[in-house]
Amino acid sequence: MNIRFAVFLAAIAAAVGSADALPRVHSGVHRTLRKQGSVNLMVVLSETTESTIESIQESAYPTRTDRINALKAKLEAGNKVASAEVESVLNKEASGTHNGYKNFWISNQLYVDSASFELVEKLAGLASVSKIREQKLVPMFKPIDEESTNELVGQEWGIQRIGANKVWADGNIGQGVIVANIDTGVRGTHEALKRNYRGKYGWFDPENQSAEPSDWHGHGTHTMGTIAGSKGVGVAPGATWMACRGCRNTDCEEVDLLWCAQWILCPTLPDTTEEDCSKAPHVVSNSWGDNQGDLWYKGPADAWIKAGIVPVFALGNSGPACATANSPGDYPNVIGVGATTSVDKLASFSSKGPTVNGRRKPDISAPGQSVRSAVHTGDAAYGSKSGTSMATPHVAGAVALLLSAQPDLAIDEIKVALYTTTDQVGLGATNYTCGGTSDKNWPNNQFGHGRLNVFNAYEGFRPAA
Structure with a gap:
């Protein structure tokens, strides 16, 4: 294991403290970082979309389009709050730490392209993050x-x-x-x-x-x-x-x-x-x-x-x-x-x-x-x-x-x-x-x-x- 990666793992451990309370970085992230130096991440937020979706009552909207518009607006509003901490980190980071990201309001997940060791370390310490894993290839x-x-x-x-x-x-x-x-x-x-x-x-x-x-x-x-x-x-x-x-x-x-x-x-x-x-x-x-x-x-x-x-x-x-x-x-x-x-x-x-x-x-x-x-x-x-x-x-x-x-x-x-x-x-x-x-x-x-x-x-x- 190289020194840089060992330091990264130590920093993660220090940041997360108790395993129950803090974000879980999937082992696949560690493996890919060690092999390639960067990784395509999916950052899963702690706040899910479940309650937002359940709050939409069909009878409250005269048309299907009205219902979808309301659903989308609520999902976007909830995502804006839930993802603020993560987006702040991503927007402040230098271009060398990632190649851009996409925030998905439909699932409260953010895709981060080519994330670096340093960026994963910072994201792992955020309370608003539930899980950090590699993006899936389905x-x-x-x-x-x-x-x-x-x-x-x-x-x-x-x-x-x-x-x-x-x-x-x-x-x-x-x-x-x-x-x-x-x-x-x-x-x-x-x-x-x-x-x-x-x-x-x-x-x-x-x-x-x-x-x-x-x-x-x-x-x-x-x-x-x-x-x-x-x-x-x-x-x-x-x-x-x-x-x-x-x-x-x-x-x-x-x-x-x-x-x-x-x-x-x-x-x-x-x-x-x-x-x-x-x-x-x-x-x-x-x-x-x-x-x-x-x-x-x-x-x-x-x-x-x-x-x-x-x-x-x-x-x-x-x-x-x-x-x-x-x-x-x-x-x-x-x-x-x-x-x-x-x-x-x-x-x-x-x-x-x-x-x-x-x-x-x-x-x-x-x-x-x-x-x-x-x-x-x-x-x-x-x-x-x-x-x-x-x-x-x-x-x-x-x-x-x-x-x-x-x-x-x-x-x-x-x-x-x-x-x-x-x-x-x-x-x-x-x-x-x-x-x-x-x-x-x-x-x-x-x-x-x-x-x-x-x-x-x-x-x-x-x-x-």
Whole structure:
């Protein structure tokens, strides 16, 4: 251990005193500082956003936009007080101690780029800081298998299996609903997606602030195609889509995911100007995650729900073992999605519950194996992928169809509609009893409440003939 680092550790120990009362510097920070001399930090403030979010009562605001504006204003005001001490230190420090920072009011966390030994030492001594750790690199749930093809076969099997085509026959294709994803981006010129792109307030790229949607990887184009694509690949082809690039490649940097979370709640133009909370989407699809019982994204998820934005998360591809549900999909208030095959079996890779706290997950399952959708390699390119990443947008699209039928549905009403109308009879046995729940007991930790059937759910809100 070099002398400088030893002095740093000694200073930390002296500053923090009792372990119970003072900030905890994660061991990963120490390792990276020792190896590289600087570290990309996430500073977690002692004051959480929980009480602020809970203080917003829906009945107090005449419109959804009024509620979101009030929520954002309260979160910003609380963050200004909670982060004042940290920002004072960051603003006073010489440029050599860090390369800039970003303060996230949606979660009361600050990202600090390339923090030095000296800066970490100063931040560790602040009473307003709860935790100092490296920023997370959250894996995108990589597809299990992929196949490129330009051949279209009309309506994809997943569309028919969940009954979306029957909803379309009733004149409902998701019109009037705004859907979003946080992913690798979207090829906005793709033939299946170009006609229903939102345009203004429809795209945000935290790293580059690029003006138009793009996708260097392909995962995000595929998932958005399943949500809202035309050509028979999307569940809600009449919905309008918007997207945030939270994943630069196969990993998603925490700073990008938090910035996307704020943008989803209150969108801006691509250059971060002209905030307008009235442009918030109705549902956001997320096909990424990691670890179990990790509450790092709880603040954003809670804020979305308070704003009336339905959060749908993939549960992960960590199956077939039990207790493999990933975060944030394992949070109790989000819709966590498992994957099924074309013969209505649970996909072998689909993560299962229970969660580390014993809760049942997934909440629902949906088609996730050999799902064909748009891909990023050309404006008429398509391909098949497998994963809970592919199942999740089926559920997000289903939410859009329900909201198109009845725009004032509350999130809990949407969940009840989806969970109580699933298909259960005929689903293939998994021979697992995860958390003591067999396939014969519903809900269970394999399929959740069952396999999505959006037509059954829609029947409860179908306009009178």
